[in-house]
Amino acid sequence: xxxxAARNVxxxxxxxxxxxxxxxxxxxxxxxxxxxTALRDQLSFAAYQRAFADPKFVESFVYSNLxxxxxxxASVLLIVPTTYWVHLYLPKLRPVVEAISLLPFVIPAIxxxxxxxxxxxxxxxxxxxxxxxxxxxxxxxxxxxxxAGYTVLSMPYMYRAVDNGLRAIDVRRLTExxxxxxxxxxxxxxRVILPNLRTxxxxxxxxxxxxxxxxxxxxxxxxxxxFGPYLQQLGQHKAYEPSALTIVSFLLTWVAMVLISFVxxxxxxxxxxxx
Amino acid sequence: MAQTAVxxxxxxxxxxxxxxxxxxxxxxxIPFFAFAFLFLxxxxxxxxxxxxxxxxxxxxxxNIVGLFDEPIRSGYIASIEISxxxxxxxxxxxxxxxxxxxxxxxxxxxxxxxxxxxxVASNFAGVPLAFAFVAxxxxxxxxTALFKNVGINLYDIGFxxxxxxxxxLVYLFFQFPLMLLIMIPSLEGLKPEWREAAANxxxxxxxxxxxxxFPILLPSLLGTMILLFGNAFGAYATAFALTGGRLNLVTIQxxxxxxxxxxxxxxxxxxxxxxxxxxxxxxxxxxxxxxRQTERWxx
Numbered sequence: 001x002x003x004x005a006a007r008n009v010x011x012x013x014x015x016x017x018x019x020x021x022x023x024x025x026x027x028x029x030x031x032x033x034x035x036x037t038a039l040r041d042q043l044s045f046a047a048y049q050r051a052f053a054d055p056k057f058v059e060s061f062v063y064s065n066l067x068x069x070x071x072x073x074a075s076v077l078l079i080v081p082t083t084y085w086v087h088l089y090l091p092k093l094r095p096v097v098e099a100i101s102l103l104p105f106v107i108p109a110i111x112x113x114x115x116x117x118x119x120x121x122x123x124x125x126x127x128x129x130x131x132x133x134x135x136x137x138x139x140x141x142x143x144x145x146x147x148a149g150y151t152v153l154s155m156p157y158m159y160r161a162v163d164n165g166l167r168a169i170d171v172r173r174l175t176e177x178x179x180x181x182x183x184x185x186x187x188x189x190x191r192v193i194l195p196n197l198r199t200x201x202x203x204x205x206x207x208x209x210x211x212x213x214x215x216x217x218x219x220x221x222x223x224x225x226x227f228g229p230y231l232q233q234l235g236q237h238k239a240y241e242p243s244a245l246t247i248v249s250f251l252l253t254w255v256a257m258v259l260i261s262f263v264x265x266x267x268x269x270x271x272x273x274x275x
Numbered sequence: 276m277a278q279t280a281v282x283x284x285x286x287x288x289x290x291x292x293x294x295x296x297x298x299x300x301x302x303x304x305i306p307f308f309a310f311a312f313l314f315l316x317x318x319x320x321x322x323x324x325x326x327x328x329x330x331x332x333x334x335x336x337x338n339i340v341g342l343f344d345e346p347i348r349s350g351y352i353a354s355i356e357i358s359x360x361x362x363x364x365x366x367x368x369x370x371x372x373x374x375x376x377x378x379x380x381x382x383x384x385x386x387x388x389x390x391x392x393x394x395v396a397s398n399f400a401g402v403p404l405a406f407a408f409v410a411x412x413x414x415x416x417x418x419t420a421l422f423k424n425v426g427i428n429l430y431d432i433g434f435x436x437x438x439x440x441x442x443x444l445v446y447l448f449f450q451f452p453l454m455l456l457i458m459i460p461s462l463e464g465l466k467p468e469w470r471e472a473a474a475n476x477x478x479x480x481x482x483x484x485x486x487x488x489f490p491i492l493l494p495s496l497l498g499t500m501i502l503l504f505g506n507a508f509g510a511y512a513t514a515f516a517l518t519g520g521r522l523n524l525v526t527i528q529x530x531x532x533x534x535x536x537x538x539x540x541x542x543x544x545x546x547x548x549x550x551x552x553x554x555x556x557x558x559x560x561x562x563x564x565x566x567r568q569t570e571r572w573x574x
Contacts, residue, residue, distance in 0.1 A: 010380040010381060012375070012379070013376075013381050014375075016368075016371045016379070017376070017385060017389070020368070020389075023448075023451075024396060024448070024451075026411060026418065027407040027408050027410070027412075027448070028407060030410055030416065030417040030418060031410040031411060034416070034417050035410075078306065078307055079307075082303070082304055082307035085300075085303035085304055086304065089300045089303065090303075090304060093304065097307065100311045100315065103311075103315055105555070105559055106552060106555045106559050107315070107552055107555070108508075108510075108555065109509070109511060109512075110529050110530060110533075110548075111319070111322065111529065111548040112315075112318060112319075113533070114318075114322065114529060114533055114544070114545075115318025115322050116314075118322065118325070118545070119321050124317075148313070148314040149314065210398045211398065214401060214403060216402050216511075216512035216515070217512050221530070228401065231403065231406075232402045232515075235405075235409075235516065239415075242406045242410075243407075243410045245403070245406075246406040246407050249399070250395070250399055250403060253395050253398055253399050257394040257398065258391060261390070261391050
């Protein structure tokens with residue numbers, strides 16, 4: 001490519017980039033500016049102070065963070081041993097596990113929660129025997145359904161992260177070496193495999209965190225007082241506090257993604273999210 | 276006598292551990308399949324079965340046929356329109372962005388900041404996203420006010436954040452970044468040798484793109500646009516937070532159906548959910564097939 005063509009290309013690119021930047025930054029800058037105008041005739045962080053002072057905010061935000069932690073633990077405990085096992089003993093099963101882990105892309109959250117309400121509002125019976133009690137009848141067991149649902153939503157990301165991580169190490173040799181040194185399964189999983197998957201798990205966990213904190217659909221329809229429903233409610237009757245919390249949510253997502261790009265050293269696909 | 280005993284003994288010694296190994300091998304994946312069954316397959320198959328039943332539990336196709344009646348029909352059409360529109364616009368401009376940051380000859384920091392930002396934006400959806408746009412382009416939003424100061428009332432000249440075009444504008448906030456993130460590896464997979472070979476044969480920049488690069492990228496472009504379609508089609512939270520359920524999308528209709536049987540027929544509601552899953556399924560199949568086409572050329 002000669003110098004003049006290169007200059008043309010780069011002019012065109014600059015225009016595209018600037019249009020994109022305006023589109024992306026305007027809502028954020030505008031929301032931030034708006035959130036500072038809660039007091040008449042002066043800029044202040046009053047909206048933030050008021051938002052944080054609301055006990056319901058603290059409650060729902062802490063709650064959502066706990067849900068995120070529970071989801072990450074459940075997801076790791078479910079995905080890591082399974083993926084490891086499949087890599088080692090059942091490689092033929094890999095396409096099946098992969099297909100299942102991608103199913104959440106096919107089943108939107110709204111239909112998933114519809115199915116949960118349909119199935120778990122009453123006991124699940126097999127041949128007339130109640131195998132599972134109606135999980136949605138108490139708030140404690142509703143939380144189980146919610147965390148399970150979030151685990152489902154996180155599965156595509158978590159599976160992909162762990163699968164890539166396991167492909168990068170020689171699972172069989174590591175396992176055999178550990179076994180020959182007398183390690184049991186617990187030791188192998190927790191002291192050999194997990195440490196080798198640190199990067200993969202960290203990016204999977206951060207992405208899960210970004211999905212769960214602020215999630216609306218599942219939490220609303222299962223009636224859980226999480227941060228997403230709280231924020232949506234707040235938007236109905238307040239003006240400045242929702243903008244303040246919007247900026248906070250954005251910053252949290254941003255921190256999570258910067259950490260991901262830091263641990264994965266910029267693999268672009270690892271951060272792509274879908275809804 | 277002694278002989279048979281040996282045979283049984285050795286036979287048992289050979290088969291028993293093998294059966295046990297197979298059993299243990301499968302035992303390792305049971306938790307995953309049990310979980311997938313309980314929280315993925317059972318709920319969706321229950322929707323599937325009930326879609327083909329009437330309220331008495333008899334088999335019927337009436338619910339599927341009912342999807343083509345109002346108001347469900349227009350809900351599907353609205354959802355498909357908004358998904359197709361944002362997939363097309365998001366796909367084209369997202370591709371241009373990906374092109375600009377990879378092959379556009381820009382400084383490195385542009386690429387890295389766009390990639391990081393896209394990771395954030397593609398995950399920044401739902402309630403906060405809707406609120407950000409309301410704060411800027413809502414009736415009292417910052418930009419709306421800015422225009423008012425120079426004498427232009429956006430809402431008088433036909434702009435409305437809470438209608439089809441407004442929601443599209445909001446959806447694009449997560450469509451562009453998703454396109455960008457998926458297209459960057461494809462664009463980087465274009466080998467410089469191809470461009471050099473084309474140039475040696477006398478091709479101009481435009482001819483290289485039209486005859487070489489674009490045909491190679493086309494499956495990936497289309498595939499990713501299908502993914503964007505599905506991405507918008509399944510979205511509920513953003514639309515609900517922005518319009519409070521006034522816009523007639525399938526997801527919003529399903530939400531209303533869950534809150535209280537607005538269709539006065541629960542099974543029709545299940546069929547509506549099934550229809551969504553069907554469309555998403557077709558999307559994923561299309562995406563997978565096209566992505567496979569891409570991989571033949573790129574790396």
